[in-house]
Amino acid sequence: MPKIPRSVYVCQSCGSQSRKWLGQCPDCREWNTFVEERFRGTPKSNGGSSAYIGCRAAESVLYGDIEAQDDDRTLSGIEEMDRVLGGGIVAGSLVLIGGAPGIGKSTIVIQIADRLARSGTKVLYVSGEESERQIKMRGERLGVNAEDLYLLPETNLQAILAETGKLSPGFVIVDSIQTIYSEQVESAPGSVSQVRDVAAQFMMFAKQTATPVFLTGHVTKEGSIAGPKTLEHIVDTVLYFEGDRHHNHRIIRATKNRFGAANEIGVFEMTNSGLVAVGNPSELFLQERPENATGSVVTVCMEGTRPMLVEIQALVSGTKFGSGRRMTQGFDQNRASLLIAVLEKRLGFQLAGDDVFINVAGGMEIDEPAADLGVVAAIASSFRNLQVPPDTAVFGEVGLTGEVRGVLQAQTRAREAQTLGFTRLILPESNKKGLDKLLGMRVVGVKNLDQALDELF
Numbered sequence: 001m002p003k004i005p006r007s008v009y010v011c012q013s014c015g016s017q018s019r020k021w022l023g024q025c026p027d028c029r030e031w032n033t034f035v036e037e038r039f040r041g042t043p044k045s046n047g048g049s050s051a052y053i054g055c056r057a058a059e060s061v062l063y064g065d066i067e068a069q070d071d072d073r074t075l076s077g078i079e080e081m082d083r084v085l086g087g088g089i090v091a092g093s094l095v096l097i098g099g100a101p102g103i104g105k106s107t108i109v110i111q112i113a114d115r116l117a118r119s120g121t122k123v124l125y126v127s128g129e130e131s132e133r134q135i136k137m138r139g140e141r142l143g144v145n146a147e148d149l150y151l152l153p154e155t156n157l158q159a160i161l162a163e164t165g166k167l168s169p170g171f172v173i174v175d176s177i178q179t180i181y182s183e184q185v186e187s188a189p190g191s192v193s194q195v196r197d198v199a200a201q202f203m204m205f206a207k208q209t210a211t212p213v214f215l216t217g218h219v220t221k222e223g224s225i226a227g228p229k230t231l232e233h234i235v236d237t238v239l240y241f242e243g244d245r246h247h248n249h250r251i252i253r254a255t256k257n258r259f260g261a262a263n264e265i266g267v268f269e270m271t272n273s274g275l276v277a278v279g280n281p282s283e284l285f286l287q288e289r290p291e292n293a294t295g296s297v298v299t300v301c302m303e304g305t306r307p308m309l310v311e312i313q314a315l316v317s318g319t320k321f322g323s324g325r326r327m328t329q330g331f332d333q334n335r336a337s338l339l340i341a342v343l344e345k346r347l348g349f350q351l352a353g354d355d356v357f358i359n360v361a362g363g364m365e366i367d368e369p370a371a372d373l374g375v376v377a378a379i380a381s382s383f384r385n386l387q388v389p390p391d392t393a394v395f396g397e398v399g400l401t402g403e404v405r406g407v408l409q410a411q412t413r414a415r416e417a418q419t420l421g422f423t424r425l426i427l428p429e430s431n432k433k434g435l436d437k438l439l440g441m442r443v444v445g446v447k448n449l450d451q452a453l454d455e456l457f
């Protein structure tokens, strides 16, 4: 009988496994990422996870016998949070909340805990990072005073699961997954095997008891949740905190959701008394828009199911060096280069000797072709030193021949521009149908960039 290895080398970046140590990971090509990890129990192919106590025998169900029904959801009471989750917290779901240190993970989970506990759910908050007193201090500042909220400062997974068995909470928070360790895995907390085993055990707990579990997770410099990417495959929903310390607002984005639309975002403001939902994000992103400035254009993006107005700024200025630089913030650099090439070739703009800077105001990240026309308009405005009228919004995809192509959900976008008081909208001709009836707004359809720039200036 072949001997079962007692340890395995695991890539800490992607979770790839090997019997012997390797300098470079054959899967993700990272160097020096292999670490020896030992198992106390019998190693299994799924990374050493063993079953949560109380397994039942498997039994299949006839498809026709299953009643179609919506997921059983509880509202967290924080509107923007419920929106990102796809309409509330699903029973038995495992949700991972990732973000850089200090961005607000502990803050949002204690706020959710407070709301749920006040509405009659027994909540268990497990912290591997802070003592009861530290949590209480944050709670005092945030106005947390729910009765049915239990704190457990603990890092041992088996002890935590034993406590959940005793307490039978209706909602569990684990802050953070990197600090919890399973006795069945010998490697250090935060390592790939540990993080995976802990997540897998909480998944089984969540599914078998129909209890929602929220895990928080630190994000590495590269932007992924520390430990493996594979963690994201285990959980039902992955929420990421975006935004930086230079801005007060925080965006929570669902990058994966088994129970709702991915890419849905919730917008919050970090205040003394915690994260406050921002009801109208478009207003927030436009509030500092400069008046009478060239190179500033408002476009309408879709974030998940929600339209959002954002300001795109461009600055074109003569370079001191040979060829001009192209720098972008919040917009894909390659896409910007492509649009600049279209402006040069199709409209005769001479930009080779200029630096072109593009910035999405307010720290937003946009990644959809519908923003193309906004970017082009902003560059043209700065280049020609002509202002785009402040009551005008634009959207549309730009093709390589300079044509303006239709985008999805034009009507939703147009409504948002109308709500925010814009009186003129420039959009792809093919999107115009039916929209001119929108009250109080002049809707202009354009087929190509020539027409668009004629309309704008």
Ligand SMILES: Nc1ncnc2c1ncn2[C@@H]1O[C@H](COP(=O)(O)OP(=O)(O)O)[C@@H](O)[C@H]1O
Binding pocket: 099, 100, 101, 102, 103, 104, 105, 106, 107, 108, 141, 270, 271, 272
């Ligand atoms: N006394 C305070 N007053 C106002 N804001 C505070 C105070 N203490 C902490 N904060 C804010 O809360 C943030 C910490 O959030 P936290 O939820 O602990 O982050 P994470 O859990 O993601 O590391 C800090 O970055 C800071 O902005």
Ligand SMILES: [Mg+2]
Binding pocket: 105, 106, 107, 129, 175
């Ligand atoms: Mg924290």
Ligand SMILES: [Zn+2]
Binding pocket: 011, 012, 013, 014, 015, 016, 025, 026, 027, 028, 029, 030, 033
């Ligand atoms: Zn790897």
